[in-house]
Amino acid sequence: MANEQSHTEKFEQLCAGYVLHALDREEREEFEEMLGEASAEERDLYQTMWTTANQLAFTVEQEEPPADLKERLMEIIREQQQDQNDNTVTNIDEGSPSDDKDRFNWSALGVAASFALLIVSLSLIFYSFNLNSSLSNKNNIIAEKNTQITQLKNELERKEEMLSILEARDVDLVMMAGRDVNPNGYGKVIWNASKQQALLQVSNLPTEASDKDYQLWLIKNNKPVSAGVFSVGNQNDAFFKIEQMAEADKQSTNAFAITLEPKGGVSQPTGDVYLLGNVGNK
Incomplete structure (x- = not known):
């Protein structure tokens, strides 16, 4: 049971990094090998994460993920997995062997939902950042144009004053x-x-x-x-x-x-x- 739980934890961790394109070459090859031998529940988890990531790609502007995004995601997943392990240890004597499959399904669903929520949150942060940057750039352009307009007005006034002197009869x-x-x-x-x-x-x-x-x-x-x-x-x-x-x-x-x-x-x-x-x- 411990080996099975360890295998499931590693699959979930690598799966999250794989759909985020955050794995190095060795980790990617390891996950693809695990995916070839994955159970039905693990494949369902992979499809859920992959679908969520693909859908979000069409709803928010693409941004380069921060360098520490993978590590933060792994930390969140480890914390969630630890909470799930604690719950499993507390209830292991109360359930029947047939309950293991149900517990795994709920665990996979919980991780997938957490992952989706995290992706949505990050996407909204990136979108907000881009929107603020765009507004800031436009405000700078407006301020620059207003400065140019003021300079042109001053220059026009100066030239009009000069012209009034030149047009005077007694000069x-x-x-x-x-x-x-x-x-x-x-x-x-x-x-x-x-x-x-x-x-x-x-x-x-x-x-x-x-x-x-x-x-x-x-x-x-x-x-x-x-x-x-x-x-x-x-x-x-x-x-x-x-x-x-x-x-x-x-x-x-x-x-x-x-x-x-x-x-x-x-x-x-x-x-x-x-x-x-x-x-x-x-």
């Missing part, structure tokens, strides 16, 4: 030429003095260091007044709206200049002059 164009430190550079200031608005275009300015900024100066009554800082990065040609345009009219404004200053700008110019342009004939 002056101040050409800026490169100085000794950067003779190939040049720029333009498109200036609407009445509305205190201006656009700056610069070309061929060297890429500034990370601790530096270019600073635009309005020379008013022969004194420099800061009109803001900017960086060109690796752009050869760049447009900027001058946000800090100082109050000045054509009579008091002498020139525009660009210097290279410490990051964030300074109150008075300290660096080399890269571009300079006189207003009118001054």
